[in-house]
């Protein structure tokens with residue numbers, strides 16, 4: 001695209017497309033490839049030497065023009081220099097961490113991080129001699145007290161998984177930068193629309209594109225958006241682990257990206273309406289939604305974000321028995337139960353933050369996570385209403 005200063009919705013529609021190079025076809029075609037052949041030894045050596053240069057095709061594992069189109073589009077949208085597409089969001093989290101960590105290093109990890117990343121730190125990284133300290137998501141500038149001479153990374157996820165605390169990103173980044181510590185942030189909740197971590201000094205923005213970018217619950221994809229400095233370390237770590245984003249899935253991610261703007265605005269509206277409905281229910285103790293006043297970090301959400309996605313949580317009243325929650329969830333007709341989120345459909349899950357916190361204990365009644373899909377709002381409210389009737393009947 002000619003101008004780098006286009007607005008977000010324009011970038012969503014145009015970034016990463018090049019119809020002139022593809023016979024006028026609107027979308028970049030899917031290139032399936034392993035071997036890439038070269039006409040001369042010199043051409044082959046040049047390709048190998050420049051294997052991470054933009055649009056350089058050297059081997060299927062390092063990407064094809066389909067991969068590069070997706071990477072270029074997401075980098076433009078997030079304001080990054082380059083991006084790296086990987087086979088899943090979890091692979092992107094792991095590659096970003098492994099790009100910077102070595103044996104003997106110390107990692108500061110937010111306590112409300114996505115569960116499998118917590119396990120990666122407590123298991124894999126520990127085995128390889130990396131020590132992790134989990135920190136309170138609301139610690140802000142106080143993070144500096146946790147720095148050690150060997151602290152290499154501060155890893156943020158904002159809002160946090162399951163409990164949705166919004167972090168004071170500028171305060172955390174300022175402290176990290178003052179000590180030369182690399183900062184990375186899982187931006188999946190807001191991506192690709194409502195938050196731009198690189199503009200606040202984050203070095204790597206990690207997105208599970210499986211969620212809102214793919215948007216249709218039919219492909220896995222991770223993207224690490226990098227600065228000019230962080231690109232090579234992350235790209236090399238991804239390659240060293242043999243990581244590869246499949247071309248058909250890159251195509252699906254690109255197709256999803258084109259409509260992500262309208263979808264996310266609708267997810268936002270539905271999510272807010274459902275959150276307000278739930279806040280008025282007697283069975284509900286508290287709604288965990290960054291856009292609601294009183295939510296931990298709501299003031300940071302107002303300052304740093306331009307909107308909210310469709311994922312949020314609910315704390316039910318203490319004393320509501322598991323049997324009653326199960327009765328509610330087992331009979332849902334429109335809200336389905338299953339891992340992941342960000343597709344067009346509504347989801348509901350019982351969650352257990354108390355099992356995944358070590359810096360700050362979590363002690364509340366039962367917790368649910370909801371994803372507001374694109375169904376009719378009245379139908380969704382009706383489904384929840386009937387669910388609460390089952391919950392009360394089983395209480």
Ligand SMILES: Cc1ncc(COP(=O)(O)O)c(C=O)c1O
Pocket residue numbers: 088089090091093114157161186188189208209210211220221222340341
């Ligand atoms: C916040 C967050 N980050 C990362 C991931 C991992 O993404 P994927 O499922 O694409 O591996 C998830 C998945 O649920 C997530 O919720």
